[in-house]
Amino acid sequence: MHEQLRTRHAADAEQGAPRGAGSPTESPDSRRRAPIWMAIIVGLVAGLVPDLMPPTWLGTALSIAVTAALGTGVLVASRRSWWTGRQMAAVAFGLLLERGLLAFTYYPLAGEVTAAAKYGHNLVMLLAVLLAGVLALLPRGHEQERSR
Structure with a gap:
């Protein structure tokens, strides 16, 4: 029987199919993955809340609590x-x-900076963040193996 399970999983792996729910070696947690979009939203909100808090003790306390x-x-x-x-x-x-x-909403803190320079810098940095994010979120072979 063990050989049958191994053969079935090997066939699933070759086809790229996830292991079935009936697999005795698989826990319920390993069948589901946290959605990537949900993790991005959690990061966005957790970063946004401290920025929107008023500069008071309550705002500071709430920012610390969220972080x-x-x-x-x-x-x-x-x-x-x-x-x-x-x-x-x-x-x-x-x-x-x-x-x-x-x-894009902040004023430069030091020196005179033209609007074109400020927004150009912000755009380049945002593109760098987007590129790094896309590269970091691409699936990799070792994570596909881990999920099996």
Whole structure:
């Protein structure tokens, strides 16, 4: 029987199919993956909330609470089989994307900078964030093996 399971899984692997729900070697957690888009949104929101808080003690406390909740959530999720490096990259991508998008709303802090230079710099940095995010989120062979 063990040989039959191995043969079935080998055939599934060759076809790129995920293991079936009835597999005795697979836990329920390993069958599901956290959606990448959800991890990106978590990163975006966790980055946006502190930026929208007022500069008061309450705003500071709420910013710390959101950041601590994000860190705790990532720590807990990273110990689960459904959490992969892609989900971690998606959270980081969401945080960086929020920074890159909000940079268009800030005034330069030092010196005189023309609008063209400011927005040109912001655009180049946003493109760098987008490129890094796309590259980090591309599936890799070793993660496909891990999911089987």
